[in-house]
Amino acid sequence: MRRGKKLLAAAAVLLGFAASNAQAADKELTLCWAAWDPANALTVLSKDFTRETGIKMKFEFVPWTNFADRFLNELNSKGKLCDLLIGDSQWIGGSAVNGHYVKLNDFFKKEGISMDDFLPATVYAYSTWPKGSKNYYALPAMGDALGWVYRKDWFARPELRKEFKARYGRELAPPKTQMELMDIARFFQGRVIDGKKRYGVAIYTERGSEGITMGVTSALYPFGFKYEKTPGKYDMDGAVNSPDSVKGLEFYKALYDCCTPPGHSDAYMVANLDAYKSGQVAMQMNWFAFFPGIAKDPDVGGAKSGFFVNPRQKVEASVLGGQGISVVSYSDKKDLALQYIKWFAKPEVQKKWWSLGGYSCHKAVLNDPAFPQSQPFAADFLKAMGNVKDFWQEPNYAELLQAMQKRVHDYVVAGKGTAKEALDKLVKDWREAFEDAGKL
Amino acid sequence: MTARDRTSLAQKAARATPEPVARRIRGLSDRALAWLFISPTIILLLAINIFPLIWTIYLSFTNYHANRPNMNVRWIGLRNYQRILGSEDIWGYLQVTAHFVFWTMVLQLLLGFGLALLINRNFRGSSFWTTVILIPMMLSPAVVGTFWTYLYQPQTGIFSYIVNAFYDFGPLDMIGSVKLAPWAIVIVDTWMWTPYILLLSLAGLRSIPDYLYEAAEIDRANAWQKFWHITFPRVLPFLMLAVLFRGIENFKMFDMVAELTSGGPGSTTELVSITLKRAAFESWKTGYASAFAVILFVTVFGLGNIYVKALNRVKR
Numbered sequence: 135m136r137r138g139k140k141l142l143a144a145a146a147v148l149l150g151f152a153a154s155n156a157q158a159a160d161k162e163l164t165l166c167w168a169a170w171d172p173a174n175a176l177t178v179l180s181k182d183f184t185r186e187t188g189i190k191m192k193f194e195f196v197p198w199t200n201f202a203d204r205f206l207n208e209l210n211s212k213g214k215l216c217d218l219l220i221g222d223s224q225w226i227g228g229s230a231v232n233g234h235y236v237k238l239n240d241f242f243k244k245e246g247i248s249m250d251d252f253l254p255a256t257v258y259a260y261s262t263w264p265k266g267s268k269n270y271y272a273l274p275a276m277g278d279a280l281g282w283v284y285r286k287d288w289f290a291r292p293e294l295r296k297e298f299k300a301r302y303g304r305e306l307a308p309p310k311t312q313m314e315l316m317d318i319a320r321f322f323q324g325r326v327i328d329g330k331k332r333y334g335v336a337i338y339t340e341r342g343s344e345g346i347t348m349g350v351t352s353a354l355y356p357f358g359f360k361y362e363k364t365p366g367k368y369d370m371d372g373a374v375n376s377p378d379s380v381k382g383l384e385f386y387k388a389l390y391d392c393c394t395p396p397g398h399s400d401a402y403m404v405a406n407l408d409a410y411k412s413g414q415v416a417m418q419m420n421w422f423a424f425f426p427g428i429a430k431d432p433d434v435g436g437a438k439s440g441f442f443v444n445p446r447q448k449v450e451a452s453v454l455g456g457q458g459i460s461v462v463s464y465s466d467k468k469d470l471a472l473q474y475i476k477w478f479a480k481p482e483v484q485k486k487w488w489s490l491g492g493y494s495c496h497k498a499v500l501n502d503p504a505f506p507q508s509q510p511f512a513a514d515f516l517k518a519m520g521n522v523k524d525f526w527q528e529p530n531y532a533e534l535l536q537a538m539q540k541r542v543h544d545y546v547v548a549g550k551g552t553a554k555e556a557l558d559k560l561v562k563d564w565r566e567a568f569e570d571a572g573k574l
Numbered sequence: 575m576t577a578r579d580r581t582s583l584a585q586k587a588a589r590a591t592p593e594p595v596a597r598r599i600r601g602l603s604d605r606a607l608a609w610l611f612i613s614p615t616i617i618l619l620l621a622i623n624i625f626p627l628i629w630t631i632y633l634s635f636t637n638y639h640a641n642r643p644n645m646n647v648r649w650i651g652l653r654n655y656q657r658i659l660g661s662e663d664i665w666g667y668l669q670v671t672a673h674f675v676f677w678t679m680v681l682q683l684l685l686g687f688g689l690a691l692l693i694n695r696n697f698r699g700s701s702f703w704t705t706v707i708l709i710p711m712m713l714s715p716a717v718v719g720t721f722w723t724y725l726y727q728p729q730t731g732i733f734s735y736i737v738n739a740f741y742d743f744g745p746l747d748m749i750g751s752v753k754l755a756p757w758a759i760v761i762v763d764t765w766m767w768t769p770y771i772l773l774l775s776l777a778g779l780r781s782i783p784d785y786l787y788e789a790a791e792i793d794r795a796n797a798w799q800k801f802w803h804i805t806f807p808r809v810l811p812f813l814m815l816a817v818l819f820r821g822i823e824n825f826k827m828f829d830m831v832a833e834l835t836s837g838g839p840g841s842t843t844e845l846v847s848i849t850l851k852r853a854a855f856e857s858w859k860t861g862y863a864s865a866f867a868v869i870l871f872v873t874v875f876g877l878g879n880i881y882v883k884a885l886n887r888v889k890r
Binding site: 202203206207210228231232233340341342395396397398399400529530532533536537540543544545547548549550570 | 642726
């Protein structure tokens with residue numbers, strides 16, 4: 135009898151413990167994103183949310199190399215890991231069509247959240263499907279674009295400036311065109327500065343995920359590359375492989391061949407950062423998301439580094455990065471997740487987000503007269519976001535991306551065939567993909 | 575344990591068995607009991623091996639995409655197989671894989687067997703050196719691929735430094751060069767798995783009875799004759815077994831190469847397993863990837879069967 139009472143008491147304690155754990159788990163949200171500097175900023179920012187609402191935040195951050203694999207798998211298998219997901223802009227089509235994301239229109243209406251408060255380019259790219267429609271599947275969370283960083287201190291050296299002017303007939307300054315970028319890269323390639331050999335430029339050449347596609351499009355877009363002759367018609371022949379596109383691809387290959395450090399054949403964000411911070415290169419391409427860290431870096435930060443927007447050639451264009459924050463439809467805590475979205479959309483939260491290193495897309499932040507001076511790269515960020523172009527956002531974007539990764543890496547890094555052949559093969563791959571998807 | 579102990583143990587077990595269970599077991603034959611014991615394993619095998627294989631074969635005839643659950647899945651017959659077998663790129667990847675498998679086998683056999691011959695002579699410190707040589711094999715392939723990217727760095731990597739100590743080639747871009755990258759992955763795999771061949775060869779060498787060599791001594795056979803007529807034929811089945819295991823492993827090699835080169839530069843080190851992973855889990859062309867997996871399975875199974883027949887002939 136006594137033993138029975140002891141057992142009952144132990145069971146009651148265990149049940150109480152389990153119940154309190156379950157209750158605690160109910161007031162907890164998991165936010166999934168990539169593991170990078172802005173994610174760290176978001177964990178700091180989210181403490182305010184927890185203080186205001188009592189809802190604890192858990193985070194699931196995955197390195198960029200595995201980010202798409204990990205979370206697309208999670209969504210496709212209707213996993214319940216993520217309540218909130220800051221997914222890539224290219225996922226919006228597939229996630230909307232396949233029901234992975236909650237449509238937010240009713241919620242926005244109920245809570246008085248207006249998409250007019252956000253930069254139109256970011257609403258278009260991060261939130262809407264079909265593109266440009268009024269169907270919203272994400273709140274713009276992290277504005278981003280591909281920009282450039284350069285060694286301002288090297289550019290300021292009188293002997294280098296004199297030599298550059300003598301050779302090219304203009305001042306050594308951030309380039310205004312893609313061809314000027316190539317000139318500067320060639321100028322620094324192999325040059326000995328402070329006793330060490332330096333190289334021109336660190337660009338994206340990564341094969342595994344999306345790196346080289348992002349890099350190549352930063353050259354293709356300014357040269358006039360288009361995905362379709364007529365938007366929405368998938369008439370790619372003559373657009374993707376146009377003479378302008380061929381020139382753009384040839385330019386990127388020439389830049390890779392002439393002006394990158396040895397061993398830079400599979401480089402993405404971190405490799406470019408390493409090459410720049412270790413003093414190997416005069417310029418690097420990278421996402422604006424990294425620029426706060428570079429500006430504060432003890433070795434290359436402060437007055438040593440400057441920033442410039444992706445140079446034009448025929449047109450002004452920058453590669454769109456960035457993400458929106460979505461509520462995962464398989465989550466059991468959609469109500470709590472929507473509370474987070476409501477909180478995140480507040481102008482004061484967005485201002486703090488920018489101050490912590492996140493790239494707000496809210497007009498209250500970006501239209502502030504003091505914004506361009508708030509950081510050394512802020513004005514360039516505004517300029518970039520005014521002319522961004524994104525990759526396909528179709529539901530089968532992953533297939534389209536992998537095809538481009540293969541074709542451009544084969545040409546740019548492995549030197550296989552010509553630029554025209556690479557783009558012709560890419561058109562064939564994409565046509566096959568769209569036929570499979572029933573779009574052609 | 576005596577017969578008496580076994581009987582008392584059996585009696586204890588019988589007393590401990592609940593009556594409903596005991597009643598059921600009493601009626602079973604030995605054969606039925608045997609099936610009862612192995613059925614969990616069979617169910618597991620069916621669930622993990624057989625069912626996925628049959629399901630993959632079915633999917634290979636459809637247009638299924640795992641990332642499009644709302645899509646109409648249609649039977650498309652042999653279209654996936656036609657696309658794969660008609661693709662220039664796929665034949666390219668098969669060529670890359672064949673190059674990798676062939677050269678890793680040749681180098682690992684030569685080095686592994688050679689090292690085994692050396693280590694088989696008992697010298698001072700042979701156990702220590704055997705252990706040191708085995709270390710690469712104990713590492714994770716993904717870790718090996720990752721740290722070799724640093725060793726292969728043209729500016730700071732030790733590989734380029736060591737090679738240039740012999741001859742000034744300048745900074746060697748092993749991973750970024752179209753000509754060198756296929757050899758870069760061969761070198762890493764050889765470094766990692768030669769110890770495996772060494773172990774199997776050593777087992778073969780140590781199984782050769784001494785009296786054979788003594789008899790050869792009496793017949794005044796020289797070192798080469800002893801090797802060719804005694805050592806090599808006796809070790810050959812072990813070497814062939816090693817080739818079979820390593821060949822199968824390298825045909826499906828993924829992690830080390832994915833970490834080292836991601837299949838680049840371009841597609842110069844893109845092994846078929848990397849292509850398969852990309853098709854299945856990056857492009858989400860599940861039906862297409864299933865067809866490719868079936869083709870690879872049939873290839874390995876077919877080649878493996880032919881090889882095992884040859885191995886059995888050698889053993890006889």
